[in-house]
Every structure is written in C-alpha cells, then in structure tokens.
Amino acid sequence: MLTKDQVTSWKQRGAFVMQLPPEVINPPLTWLNSNFTLDQVNPAHLDFGSPDRRFEFPTSVEPLDNLVLDEWLIAAVQQLLDTTDIRLLQADLWPKIGVETDNHEAQANTDQRMHMDYGNNTVLHPDWQSPEAVAAIIYYDDGAETSGGTAYVPRESNTDPVYNAPFIHMPGQAGKPFFNDRRTVENWFEQNDPEAHKLRSTLYEREQLVEFKPGTILFYRHDLWHRGTPVKPGKLRRVHNLAWRRADARGWSNWNEGWARQSYYGHVESIIGRSTPRQRSLLDFPMPGDRYWTPERIDHVEARFGYYGFDSTPYRAAL
Ligand SMILES: O=C(O)CCC(=O)C(=O)O
Ligand SMILES: [Fe+2]
Structure with a gap:
C-alpha cells in the first residue's frame, strides 16, 4: 500500500521515491548479482534498453518476469491510476556502464537532455489533471558507488511555469530535431529557440537527483521533466524501466x-x-x-x- 502522501506527490509533483519491500526485490536482485554483473555486460552497450532485447518482458528468467507482474507493484499502480483495471506497457531491464571520457556525441545516453517520456509512448498529449499511465525505474545498485541517479524536476504548483502545457520544449517535439546528449541539445536550443532555452536552463537548475540503493523505485509520470545522468567510469548501474496504463486509456503504445x-x-x-x-x-x-x-x-x-x-x-x- 502506498501512503496518501506518496499518491499525492505522484499526482501533483509528478514523482516519488521509495524502497520496495525485500520480498519483492530480493529474488530479481539475487539473480542479477550472479547472472548480470560488470564482467557479464558488454561495455560497448551504451544506449537505453537491454542488449539484444534480452531482458524485455517476457524474458524467460522467472525472478525477472515475476517482478514485472508482482502483486505489490500492481496494487501500487492501481492506487496511482484510481482503477483496478490496468495494463502493462513496458518492462525492460538494462545496464548503464560509466564511460571514461565525457561522451557528447549527439545521440549519447551518458548525460541526457532534459525530457518527458510521453513523446514516444503515446500518440496523444498527456493531461496533467487526468493521468492515465505510470512510469517507474527500479534501481538494482547503490548510487553511492555508481552515481547516475535519475534527475527530475518536481512540479511545484498548478501554475509552475515549467509545467505549462503543451509540453513541446524538448527534442523531437513539434519539429525540433532529436538528440539525446544534453550539451548538443542545449546548444541547439540556444541557437534556435532562446525562449525554450531559458525554460530548459531553469529545469537543470531545479533538478533533483534520485539517491538509490538496491530496491529503490522512482515512480514518475510520462509528463515529468527528468533525465539520466552519468554513471561513474567503469561502474555498472542496472535498472528496470516499467510502465502501465489504465485499461481505458487512449493513444498509448506498448513499448515491448x-x-x-x-x-x-x-x-x-x-x-x-x-x-x-x-x-x-x-x-x-x-x-x-x-x-x-x-x-x-x-x-x-x-x-x-x-x-x-x-x-x-x-x-x-x-x-
Ligand atoms: O537512465 C535514467 O536514469 C533515465 C533514463 C531516461 O529517462 C530515458 O531514457 O528516457
Ligand atoms: Fe526518460
């Protein structure tokens, strides 16, 4: 059961962070700690998603598939979406390995641009007052050792200027080119859309980092400003990206x-x-x-x- 404060924080601020119960997180964590460790991950794999889609649900690894359909998680999402009738949209477990040099290629995933996730998950535009989907990131490592906490910008009020819809001040939206790398993106906005560049600068000033241990979960919304941050060179951060929608929601695409x-x-x-x-x-x-x-x-x-x-x-x- 989520607390009232957690539900309110997700609905109004766009996110909250908590620790999963040990009985939920321990089986997948134990499996990962013997079967998916630094020496077992291809260091050339630097992008979002599991290598060869190996850990997209259904994976055939029982502890991972069971986690995705875990009853505790289902109950939490039902609470957030105010309905018992929900569908799975996404479940993928992927590694992020810290790279030695700053990688600022336009599509590099190391130091991500500030963004919302709705763009490649629905063909519509989210409505803040009626959320229809939930996103989550489960962390399997200790952020004190790996760094790479997701950065996010809580929505401070109903008139928070950075949450003024429509949400199009980001790469790939409304004709803007798509790049992943923060520096590349902000250079582009500075040159081509100074107004949006100003808003986006505010986002980086306001961002908060998720502090995580194994079993920490960030519940967030597809209309939350957030981004991935660099992992320490040579370290491995393993996360599970999950998403659900209301059964009656329109426009959403299955990621898997x-x-x-x-x-x-x-x-x-x-x-x-x-x-x-x-x-x-x-x-x-x-x-x-x-x-x-x-x-x-x-x-x-x-x-x-x-x-x-x-x-x-x-x-x-x-x-
Ligand atoms: O890696 C992270 O912490 C966040 C990744 C993310 O937001 C994305 O790829 O859309
Ligand atoms: Fe994202």
Whole structure:
C-alpha cells in the first residue's frame, strides 16, 4: 500500500521515491548479482534498453518476469491510476556502464537532455489533471558507488511555469530535431529557440537527483521533466524501466513486443499458468467475471494452458 502522501506527490509533483519491500526485490536482485554483473555486460552497450532485447518482458528468467507482474507493484499502480483495471506497457531491464571520457556525441545516453517520456509512448498529449499511465525505474545498485541517479524536476504548483502545457520544449517535439546528449541539445536550443532555452536552463537548475540503493523505485509520470545522468567510469548501474496504463486509456503504445509473440517454447505459457487472475489481467487476459468469458471459452483457454498450471476455477465460479 502506498501512503496518501506518496499518491499525492505522484499526482501533483509528478514523482516519488521509495524502497520496495525485500520480498519483492530480493529474488530479481539475487539473480542479477550472479547472472548480470560488470564482467557479464558488454561495455560497448551504451544506449537505453537491454542488449539484444534480452531482458524485455517476457524474458524467460522467472525472478525477472515475476517482478514485472508482482502483486505489490500492481496494487501500487492501481492506487496511482484510481482503477483496478490496468495494463502493462513496458518492462525492460538494462545496464548503464560509466564511460571514461565525457561522451557528447549527439545521440549519447551518458548525460541526457532534459525530457518527458510521453513523446514516444503515446500518440496523444498527456493531461496533467487526468493521468492515465505510470512510469517507474527500479534501481538494482547503490548510487553511492555508481552515481547516475535519475534527475527530475518536481512540479511545484498548478501554475509552475515549467509545467505549462503543451509540453513541446524538448527534442523531437513539434519539429525540433532529436538528440539525446544534453550539451548538443542545449546548444541547439540556444541557437534556435532562446525562449525554450531559458525554460530548459531553469529545469537543470531545479533538478533533483534520485539517491538509490538496491530496491529503490522512482515512480514518475510520462509528463515529468527528468533525465539520466552519468554513471561513474567503469561502474555498472542496472535498472528496470516499467510502465502501465489504465485499461481505458487512449493513444498509448506498448513499448515491448506483444506478449504472445514469444509463445511456443513454454515461457509465456508458464507465465499465464503460474500467474494470478490479477497478474494475467496486466497482459489483457480478462478477469473472472468479465463478460468475455463463456463456458466454452474457458474450456478452450484451459485446454491451451492447463498443461502449464492454469486453474480455471475462479473463472468458472464467476460465470
Ligand atoms: O537512465 C535514467 O536514469 C533515465 C533514463 C531516461 O529517462 C530515458 O531514457 O528516457
Ligand atoms: Fe526518460
């Protein structure tokens, strides 16, 4: 359960940071600490996302897939979105390794430009008063050793000038070219859009860094100003990017490939088999009592997934 203050902070300020319960974070953390350490990560991988999409849900690594559908996380997101009916949008675990020299190539991910995430997640524009999606970053390392805390700018009031919609003062929006690197971006704004450059300078002055330990989670909104900051050279920071939306929200794109796409090898099927009805519902599997279900449909779905442990009892009971 989130506290009232946490929910309010997410709705009004755009974010909050907390520690996940040990029973949620320990299984994936233990797995990562033996299977995804500095010597096991390709140092040439410098961009967002897991190498070869290896850790995009569904990964077939049980502790990672279980974390993505964890009941505690589901309950938290339900609270933030004021609905029990939510869908998974994104789940990807990726490494960021600190590089020796400052990397200021235009698309470098080292010292990111200030941005919001909505641009490549929805074809619409978010409405601050009616949030429809939640974003989160789970940290698996200790920021005191790695640095690289996400920087973000809390929204201070309903009239905060840096949160004056429409949110188009960023790369890739409304005709502005897309670069990732902070220096490249701010040089561009200084030359081409001095007004926006001024606003963006304020954002960097106001940014706060997430301080993290293994199991820290930043819950944020897709309309929060934020950015990734440099990791210490030679250090590894592992994070999980997650996102959810209300089932009735319009315009949102799934970041990951379709959940069913990696079926046939038993991993996806086992996720359906071992999950609770609530967990399945994140993948658009209808809840017990949903008007989708008929006796025949339950029979057929059971024929497909019974082998993997799927229990049809709650679906039949709610017919
Ligand atoms: O790496 C981080 O801390 C944040 C990354 C981010 O905001 C992004 O890639 O959109
Ligand atoms: Fe971002």
